[in-house]
Amino acid sequence: MDKREVLRKLPKVSELMEEDSIKVLEQQYGRQLVLSAVREGIEEVRRLIERSLEMGFEIQADEEDFKREALERTVKLASRYGSYSLKKVINATGVVLHTNLGRAPLPEEALKNIVDVARGYSNLEFDLEEGKRGERYDHVRGLLCDITGAEDAMVVNNNAGAVLLALSALASGREVVISRGQLVEIGGSFRVPDVMAQSGATLVEVGTTNKTRIADYERAINDNTALLLKVHTSNFKFVGFWSEVKIEDLKSLGLKYGIPVMEDLGSGVLIDLAKFGLPPEPTVQSSVKAGADIVTFSGDKLLGGPQAGIILGKKEYIEKIKRHPLTRALRIDKLTLSALEAVLKIYRNEDYEKIPVLKMLLKSPEEMEKTAKKLAGELKKVVLDEGAIEIMDDASAVGGGSLPGVELPTKVVAIAIRTLSPDDLAKRLRSARIPVIGRIKKDKFLLDIRTLSEDDLKVIPEMVGSVL
C-alpha cells in the first residue's frame, strides 16, 4: 500500500466530533478545546504512520484501528489542554522547604483570607478610619513590630529583592563592609557580591574565609562607609576553626563611627527552634535585640508563609528605603499580603501548630510510624502481587537553604513494582492526574511521610493505582 492510500484511511475531524466519547469531552472542556485536541490527535496518528512507513514497516491497521488510536490520543490531549500547567503536586520527597515545589504550604487561615481579599475589592491602600489614602504596609507593620520588637517594618516581593533594595537605598555609591566568610551564593544565581554590585554599593571584604574579627571591620571603615553588613550563611555550615563577629559587637562599632548595621537573615525564624528540639537558628527577635538597624528575611522559608521579603528595623532607615524607586518595582501584591497578615496573626497568638512548615518539622517518629503503617496498608491493597511495600527508617532534609546538614529522622514507605524500575515508577507518578513526587535512594522509590498531609494520604493510593 502506498503512503497516500494509507493516509486516506485516517478519520476526519467531523467524523470524530460525532463520536459519543468526544461529545462527553465537549461538555467537560468546551467545543474549541476539544476541536484542537481532535485535530492534534489525528495529526499524531498521521505522524506515526509516516514515521513507520519511512522506516520500511508494513502497515496492517485499518480505518477502525486508526480511529481508535486517534480517539485515545484526543482524550489524553484534551485532559492535558484542559488542566492547569501550574498545579498541585504531592511532595513525598521529605524536603520541607522544597524551592522547586513551591516552598511553604500555607495555613488554612491564610488561604481563606486570600480568597476573601481576591474575590472583591479591599482596603489595600485605603485608610478606613480617615477615608483617605493609606499604605499597603499598614496591614502587617503592627504585627511585625509586635512580634519582633522592631520600630518599623515593610514588605517586598522576596528577600533577594529586600536585600537589593536595602543596599540600593542605604549604600549606593558608597562602601559596605562584609566578612569574606559571608560572601555566599544562595542558589538561583543570588550571590551576595553580585547583588551588592547591582545595588551600586562597593563591596569591602574583610577578614579571611574562616575567621573575621571586629578589628578587621574597624580597619576598613572610612568616610565613605555606608553600612556594616552581616549575611547569615544559610545553606552551608562552618565546622572547625572559625569565628564571626556578633551583631552586638558590630553594633558597638557602628555606634562609634555612626554607621548603621544590617543583617540578612535569609530564613526568617520567629520562634526559638531549639526549644522544639531542632538545631538553633538566629531569630529575627535576637537580631533586632542585638541592635541591627535593618534586618531582612524571607516569608516562605522557615517562617512558613507566602513568598515575600520582610525588611524591618529603625524607622529612619525604613523611611529611606520606602522612598527609593526600586520599592515600587519590588512591591508586594495584595494576595501575598493577605496571606502574610494571616500567618503573622498566627505567630502573635502563638498558635504555631497551625503553621504547616513547623508542623512538618516537628512531626514525631511515633506519629509518622502510625501514618506510614496506614499508608502502607492502603498501598498494599492497590499494588497486590505486582510488587512490594515496605516501611523503613530514613532522614528528611529541611531544604530552602535552611538548616544545612540537619537530618530529621523520618519514616518512609518504599514501593517496588516488579515490572518497573524505580525511575520508571517515579516518571509515571509524575504524570499522574495529581503528580506524586518521591525520592529514589539505593534503587528504591520512597515516599517520605514527613511532608505528606492528611489529604495526600488519601490521594496517593489512588494515584499509584492509576499508573500501574
Ligand SMILES: *Cc1c(COP(=O)(O)O)cnc(C)c1O
Ligand atoms: C534565601 C536567602 C535569600 C533570598 O531569599 P528569597 O526570599 O528566596 O529571595 C537571601 N539571603 C539569604 C541569606 C538567604 O538565605
